[in-house]
Amino acid sequence: MSVPLEHDYIGLSDASSLERSSESSNISSDSETNNVLNLKATELRLGLPGFAKNSEENATKFAHVKNFMSGAKRGFSDVNLDGSGKWALNGGSEADLGKASSVLFSPRSGINGGLEKNQVQQSISPPNIEEKKKEHVTGNGALPSAKAQVVGWPPIRSFRKNTMATNLSKGGGDAAAEGSSGGGGCLYVKVSMDGAPYLRKIDLKIYHNYLELSKALEKMFSCFTLGQCTSSGLRGREGICESKLKDLLHGSECVLTYEDKDGDWMLVGDVPWEMFIDSCKRLRIMKGSEAIGLAPRSMEKCKNKN
Amino acid sequence: MCPFPDEVLERVLSLIDSHKDRSSVSLVCKDWYNAERWSRRHVFIGNCYSVSPEIVAARFPRIRSVTLKGKPRFSDFNLVPEDWGADVHPWLSVFATAYPFLEELRLKRMAISDESLEFLATNFQGFKSLSLLSCDGFSTDGLKAIATHCKNLTEFDIQENGIDDLGGHWLSCFPETLTSLQVLNFASLNSEVSFEALEKLISRSKSLRVLKVNRNISLDQLQKLLLHAPQLIELGTGTFMQELVSDPIKDLKNTFGNCKKLVTLSGLWDATPLYLPVIYPACVNLTFLNLSYATLRSGELANLLSHCKNLRRLWLLDTVGDKGLEAVGSSCPLLEELRVFPADPFDQEIFLGVTESGFVSVSHGCPKLRYVLYFCRQMTNAAVATIARNCPDFTHFRLCIMNPGQPDYLTKQPMDEAFGSIVKTCTKLQRLAVSGLLTDRTFEYIGKYSKNLETLSIAFAGSSDLGMEYVMGGCPKLRKLEIRDCPFGNAALLSGLTKYESMRSLWMSACNVTMNGCEVLAKERPRLNVEVMKDEDGDGSQAHKVYVYRTVAGPRRDAPPFVITL
Numbered sequence: 001m002s003v004p005l006e007h008d009y010i011g012l013s014d015a016s017s018l019e020r021s022s023e024s025s026n027i028s029s030d031s032e033t034n035n036v037l038n039l040k041a042t043e044l045r046l047g048l049p050g051f052a053k054n055s056e057e058n059a060t061k062f063a064h065v066k067n068f069m070s071g072a073k074r075g076f077s078d079v080n081l082d083g084s085g086k087w088a089l090n091g092g093s094e095a096d097l098g099k100a101s102s103v104l105f106s107p108r109s110g111i112n113g114g115l116e117k118n119q120v121q122q123s124i125s126p127p128n129i130e131e132k133k134k135e136h137v138t139g140n141g142a143l144p145s146a147k148a149q150v151v152g153w154p155p156i157r158s159f160r161k162n163t164m165a166t167n168l169s170k171g172g173g174d175a176a177a178e179g180s181s182g183g184g185g186c187l188y189v190k191v192s193m194d195g196a197p198y199l200r201k202i203d204l205k206i207y208h209n210y211l212e213l214s215k216a217l218e219k220m221f222s223c224f225t226l227g228q229c230t231s232s233g234l235r236g237r238e239g240i241c242e243s244k245l246k247d248l249l250h251g252s253e254c255v256l257t258y259e260d261k262d263g264d265w266m267l268v269g270d271v272p273w274e275m276f277i278d279s280c281k282r283l284r285i286m287k288g289s290e291a292i293g294l295a296p297r298s299m300e301k302c303k304n305k306n
Numbered sequence: 307m308c309p310f311p312d313e314v315l316e317r318v319l320s321l322i323d324s325h326k327d328r329s330s331v332s333l334v335c336k337d338w339y340n341a342e343r344w345s346r347r348h349v350f351i352g353n354c355y356s357v358s359p360e361i362v363a364a365r366f367p368r369i370r371s372v373t374l375k376g377k378p379r380f381s382d383f384n385l386v387p388e389d390w391g392a393d394v395h396p397w398l399s400v401f402a403t404a405y406p407f408l409e410e411l412r413l414k415r416m417a418i419s420d421e422s423l424e425f426l427a428t429n430f431q432g433f434k435s436l437s438l439l440s441c442d443g444f445s446t447d448g449l450k451a452i453a454t455h456c457k458n459l460t461e462f463d464i465q466e467n468g469i470d471d472l473g474g475h476w477l478s479c480f481p482e483t484l485t486s487l488q489v490l491n492f493a494s495l496n497s498e499v500s501f502e503a504l505e506k507l508i509s510r511s512k513s514l515r516v517l518k519v520n521r522n523i524s525l526d527q528l529q530k531l532l533l534h535a536p537q538l539i540e541l542g543t544g545t546f547m548q549e550l551v552s553d554p555i556k557d558l559k560n561t562f563g564n565c566k567k568l569v570t571l572s573g574l575w576d577a578t579p580l581y582l583p584v585i586y587p588a589c590v591n592l593t594f595l596n597l598s599y600a601t602l603r604s605g606e607l608a609n610l611l612s613h614c615k616n617l618r619r620l621w622l623l624d625t626v627g628d629k630g631l632e633a634v635g636s637s638c639p640l641l642e643e644l645r646v647f648p649a650d651p652f653d654q655e656i657f658l659g660v661t662e663s664g665f666v667s668v669s670h671g672c673p674k675l676r677y678v679l680y681f682c683r684q685m686t687n688a689a690v691a692t693i694a695r696n697c698p699d700f701t702h703f704r705l706c707i708m709n710p711g712q713p714d715y716l717t718k719q720p721m722d723e724a725f726g727s728i729v730k731t732c733t734k735l736q737r738l739a740v741s742g743l744l745t746d747r748t749f750e751y752i753g754k755y756s757k758n759l760e761t762l763s764i765a766f767a768g769s770s771d772l773g774m775e776y777v778m779g780g781c782p783k784l785r786k787l788e789i790r791d792c793p794f795g796n797a798a799l800l801s802g803l804t805k806y807e808s809m810r811s812l813w814m815s816a817c818n819v820t821m822n823g824c825e826v827l828a829k830e831r832p833r834l835n836v837e838v839m840k841d842e843d844g845d846g847s848q849a850h851k852v853y854v855y856r857t858v859a860g861p862r863r864d865a866p867p868f869v870i871t872l
Contacts, residue, residue, distance in 0.1 A: 152383030152790075153765065154651045154681060154708045157440070159466040159494050163599060164649060 193221045193285040255286040315341040325350045358859040359397045363404035371410035378813045393417045402429040410435035423448030427455035435461035442468030446476045453479035461489040474499035487511040491518040493542045498522040509534040518542025521575045532561045543573035563587030572596035589613035596621040598647045604629035611637035619643040624659035631664030635671025643677035662689035669696035677702040684715040690724035700732040704739035710766035713743040726751035739763035749773040753780025761786045774798035788813040796823030811855035819849045828872035836872045
């Protein structure tokens with residue numbers, strides 16, 4: 001499998017993730033939890049959010065990018081606490097996402113993510129970003145000096161303050177140090193898809209059943225499927241509709257598997273959800289020839305299509 | 307000499323509701339003063355210490371409804387110590403004798419105990435309507451008393467209070483015989499109530515217009531409630547996220563579609579793209595949508611707003627980003643009020659949220675905007691100037707740049723010109739809250755141009771006494787001035803000597819005012835209460851927190867030890 005190599009393809013390794021983690025405004029303290037840092041490693045954010053008009057335009061070219069909702073905290077930490085499966089990259093806004101996608105799919109995209117970041121920033125952002133960026137990337141993993149919090153500022157009423165703080169600790173998917181429910185609150189696993197240039201990470205704790213998980217994965221990896229469709233010239237259609245995407249994902253060509261505690265690769269869906277979460281170490285979406293013949297379900301679909 | 311018999315005059319005057327108009331009426335002549343006082347049914351007291359309950363009872367013998375406001379507004383942000391005062395009990399004691407037929411009590415920032423609530427419930431037989439906003443000092447036990455004893459209750463509105471939440475049993479205390487409820491709001495109470503009791507209550511309350519449940523009510527449960535109450539005009543939902551076994555989204559959509567009179571929608575906690583669409587059928591009639599507890603993104607918001615063409619008021623979280631605000635600008639041309647709250651106000655390292663560009667987008671698409679509350683982390687003078695040009699009808703402009711003393715992030719200049727453009731262009735401005743790096747120039751503009759300004763909030767701004775002097779020298783209609791962390795000293799304080807009696811109140815904290823200055827003010831103006839709150843540390847000469855207000859009741863007798871009235 002080429003997965004580990006592809007992980008390095010855009011220069012996001014664990015080492016550089018540490019640097020990047022300092023950019024993320026989400027970590028309030030030096031996050032010891034590996035979960036958080038590893039998530040940073042797969043983060044596609046290249047710059048600061050909120051300033052990228054151009055990248056927004058790029059984003060619209062890839063409609064699926066909208067599904068990659070940025071990990072705005074509810075209060076906000078790394079992962080979208082949205083239980084319906086709309087999870088996202090952390091730490092950035094949609095603008096970042098837009099930037100990220102434009103980097104990936106534009107001819108300019110280079111392997112050195114760091115270099116790319118500078119380029120992107122200079123072309124898009126107002127001068128202020130540079131300053132802020134400096135402020136951000138002060139030391140690996142270390143936060144910029146925290147300003148003392150002023151009493152009663154910003155002027156938010158207690159009810160709202162407390163509610164937002166509750167949001168932080170609710171949902172169990174929160175990886176931030178502050179207000180989080182601790183290590184048991186989240187369960188990040190890597191998700192790879194054959195043929196995709198990079199992996200994703202998801203928090204299994206925010207889903208409640210297989211349906212939600214599969215919906216989330218669909219959305220997350222739909223871009224690669226889309227790419228595949230157009231590249232293979234599938235009926236040359238302009239916009240491929242959602243049902244076709246689903247078919248593709250659920251169809252004869254895709255199988256969702258996971259690696260369990262023993263290191264074996266298992267088919268997702270056999271065991272009760274709780275048991276699955278307990279034993280799942282990573283996920284893999286198998287495609288192509290490897291997949292055919294593996295899942296009984298996929299065989300049926302194959303027959304149905306023909 | 308008044309040509310009308312008293313009865314006729316009273317009858318005519320009884321039709322006047324506005325308390326400002328009534329004040330004017332009472333000044334015409336003695337007959338009118340009397341007719342007005344006998345015909346008045348509702349009294350509004352903006353500062354509970356400006357008058358005593360005895361004086362009120364003596365002047366207005368036939369009151370049925372009282373609105374009382376207590377603590378200074380900055381108490382919402384923990385700037386006022388507990389036990390400061392504003393206890394409602396002295397009022398209730400007097401009302402029990404003077405207004406035994408009192409029907410309505412609306413309190414804001416008052417202290418009310420469980421005993422007081424029980425007193426209220428048991429001493430006023432016809433009591434119908436209770437509204438508590440930002441109050442504290444009570445627990446759900448007090449609510450039990452109200453629920454149990456008030457046989458004719460029409461309104462039970464409990465909002466954002468410092469309440470000791472001991473459980474949801476209060477709801478089960480509403481008797482089975484109670485069928486008159488019109489307003490039920492317990493959205494900000496966290497404990498779970500008995501759904502069975504709630505469902506029964508809703509189903510027998512045929513006149514229910516307003517229902518706002520708390521977050522513990524699930525979508526399934528909400529569905530059931532709505533089936534009992536399709537006549538609702540205002541709805542606050544519970545949580546909008548749950549794992550569903552079956553797929554009742556269609557049912558939910560139908561149910562919402564059946565609520566034909568719904569114009570206000572709030573709650574929507576944990577709203578996700580999965581369930582948010584169930585409200586679409588109700589959106590076309592909505593005039594007020596409160597999404598300030600729903601962590602939506604721009605895409606979800608855009609989809610939602612495309613159904614909400616008639617929106618007049620919209621409250622959001624800044625998770626929607628500038629892109630979400632673009633959607634607001636393009637979907638809601640009738641918008642008059644926008645409030646954007648920060649999802650994460652205290653994480654200073656985060657750079658999410660909204661910027662000046664979102665605000666500008668809205669101003670382009672919503673020229674009728676008159677009320678804005680906007681929390682952001684960056685702003686420019688140019689953007690605000692554009693916004694002022696696009697929306698000249700602002701009556702309330704509250705801009706909070708969350709980092710104190712932050713300049714225009716592009717030009718690095720102070721934000722003086724921004725607020726200058728607002729006060730110059732928006733002549734109807736009544737309320738202004740400023741932020742960012744501001745010099746005295748901002749206040750020069752405010753003093754010179756804002757002829758209709760009534761409320762002004764200043765924090766971390768100004769360069770010298772001049773700033774406040776400009777304001778005190780201008781702003782003819784100023785009523786409430788609240789200042790914190792500004793370099794205004796005694797000269798500034800005393801520059802308002804002639805103005806304070808025409809104002810409701812002045813708050814100054816963490817400024818440069820000293821006890822001497824306050825003493826001078828108190829001496830010169832005996833009809834003002836000049837209260838200084840002692841700071842624990844620091845020397846005795848600095849007046850850390852100063853609260854000045856006009857009063858006909860003299861110095862208050864219930865001041866705690868840390869409050870000195872000069």
